[in-house]
Amino acid sequence: MQSPQVSQENIWKRCLRSCLAQAGLLVLLSFLGCVHTAQVAEDNEVASYANIRPIDLDAPAAEKIGQEALQKIGYDEIIKLAGKAGFVAYKSNVSIQLTSYWSVGPTGFVPVFSRYAAVAGVTSQADSPLPGPADIAAVGIVVIGLVDAGLLDGSLLNAIDAWLFAKSNTDKEGRGRGANRADGRMVDDAARHAGISDRTGFGKFIESEKRATGRRGADNFLWDELLDLADQFISHGGR
Amino acid sequence: MSYENNEEYWFRFMSLSETQVHALQAHCVNVEVRPKRNSPGQFVASFRLSHASAYDWLPSFVQNCKLADSEYGVFVSLLTKHDSEIVTLPAFILDVHRRVGGQIEFSFTMIADSSQ
Numbered sequence: 637m638q639s640p641q642v643s644q645e646n647i648w649k650r651c652l653r654s655c656l657a658q659a660g661l662l663v664l665l666s667f668l669g670c671v672h673t674a675q676v677a678e679d680n681e682v683a684s685y686a687n688i689r690p691i692d693l694d695a696p697a698a699e700k701i702g703q704e705a706l707q708k709i710g711y712d713e714i715i716k717l718a719g720k721a722g723f724v725a726y727k728s729n730v731s732i733q734l735t736s737y738w739s740v741g742p743t744g745f746v747p748v749f750s751r752y753a754a755v756a757g758v759t760s761q762a763d764s765p766l767p768g769p770a771d772i773a774a775v776g777i778v779v780i781g782l783v784d785a786g787l788l789d790g791s792l793l794n795a796i797d798a799w800l801f802a803k804s805n806t807d808k809e810g811r812g813r814g815a816n817r818a819d820g821r822m823v824d825d826a827a828r829h830a831g832i833s834d835r836t837g838f839g840k841f842i843e844s845e846k847r848a849t850g851r852r853g854a855d856n857f858l859w860d861e862l863l864d865l866a867d868q869f870i871s872h873g874g875r
Numbered sequence: 876m877s878y879e880n881n882e883e884y885w886f887r888f889m890s891l892s893e894t895q896v897h898a899l900q901a902h903c904v905n906v907e908v909r910p911k912r913n914s915p916g917q918f919v920a921s922f923r924l925s926h927a928s929a930y931d932w933l934p935s936f937v938q939n940c941k942l943a944d945s946e947y948g949v950f951v952s953l954l955t956k957h958d959s960e961i962v963t964l965p966a967f968i969l970d971v972h973r974r975v976g977g978q979i980e981f982s983f984t985m986i987a988d989s990s991q
Contacts, residue, residue, distance in 0.1 A: 686881050824987045836881070836954060839986040843883070843952040845981050848909045850919035853980075 689757030690780035693799075693859040695773050698792055700795040702776030709779075716748075718778055721785040724766065725750035756781050772868065822862055830866035834875050841869045880955035884968050886933070887921040887980070889946045896920055898939075902932045921950065926967050933975050948977030955985055 693701075705714060708827060718724050726745040735774030749759040749768050758781035776795075781791040790796040823842060824835070832838050842857070851857075857865065886952060891899065896909045896918050900906050911917040914929055923932070949972050953962065964979075972979060 672945070746924055823984055826907055834985040839954040839984040840881075842983060842984050843954065846984075847887060847952060848907050848919060848923055850887075850911055851982075 647709045690777045690784065691757045691760055693777055693780055697795070697799045698773040698780075699774035700776070701779055701793060701799065702772035702774070704793050705774065705779040706769060706775060709788075711775070714778060714782070715766065717748075717782050717787050718753075718758075718766070721756075721779060721782055721787050723750055723753035723756065724748070725763070727763055740832060754782070756784065816832065822857075822859055826859070826862035826866050829863065830870060832866055832869065832874060836864065837874050838869050841865065841872075841874065880972060882954040882962065884965070885945065885950040885952065886920045886924055886971065886975075887919070887928075887950040888940075888942070889919060890914065890917045890942075891920050891940070892916065893918065895940050899936065902936060915969040924949070924971060926965070930971050930975070932988065933971065935978070937975055941946070942977075944977055946977075947975075948972070949979045951979065951981045953983040955983055956987070 724747045727748045728745050736808040748763045749761070749766060751762040753759050754762040758778055767778065768774070779788065779793070780796070783796065823839065827835055828840050838871070841860075844867060846857075847852075888899070896906070896908055899920055899922075900908075906920050908918050908920045911919050919939045922963070949964075949968055949970075949990075951962070951964065962981075
């Protein structure tokens, strides 16, 4: 039989062990929380990489994304997530009933894109009907909106990866639809890099080369070519 | 309409043979000719359009060369320091385009002040 003093020591030890275990668990949970936060941040980085509005996505890419999302996630789940993202509102409107995929419930309300969906760039107009499962391009746009909103992991869909990869290559090359803004910076950067102070003269030289060499809209100068042009400009007496 | 005197109007042929280039030079002295990239035997030729010159010969020249619409036309070149502007083509450029056809291409380069 144990003495009361030994029994009290055991109780304290048990208490201490329990506290240590709880503290350890707390540290572990905090660590896991940090790891999770880091993953979310990484995901957000991927999402924000697509710095165009979802509605501006080109139709073939939207279709691919929509098709894959419908296969892997399912239409109902996508719409459910759209609701969680705040993209869906409910309206009572006869004209919507005529065009909407959704059947009108007994209350007469149908789901439509919310104002927030319009702000988020998932639709061009608030109160427009949600896309049906056959409208794969529009579903693809909603999916991009969900990735942007952080409700869907973009890396789950190969089509999004492929689109981001293609977009990143296009941006690096300075070609494609967004090239003009990049070129504006690139021309200025190339002039600065080569120590050219006569920006107007350099601009005229670039314009002259574009015309004379038969360049066209989708055929903008690359960074290395701009540096070569800067060297040529200087060798022709430009300053 | 002037655009800070940083606009230029050219007529450009994207793909002419050597014979066609010679024929063009017979009509117009100041033709800038460069070999076309990745197209041996073909040349890019352009000349600056001026209000003071007459281009009556141009429609028949284009017709004789049997060129596709996408292979020739007015080339408008702009330098700009602005991110929003309106450019109106002068009447003599519109007249050339009306009579000759082809494309109207706009090329611009945005330049920053050297002080920036």
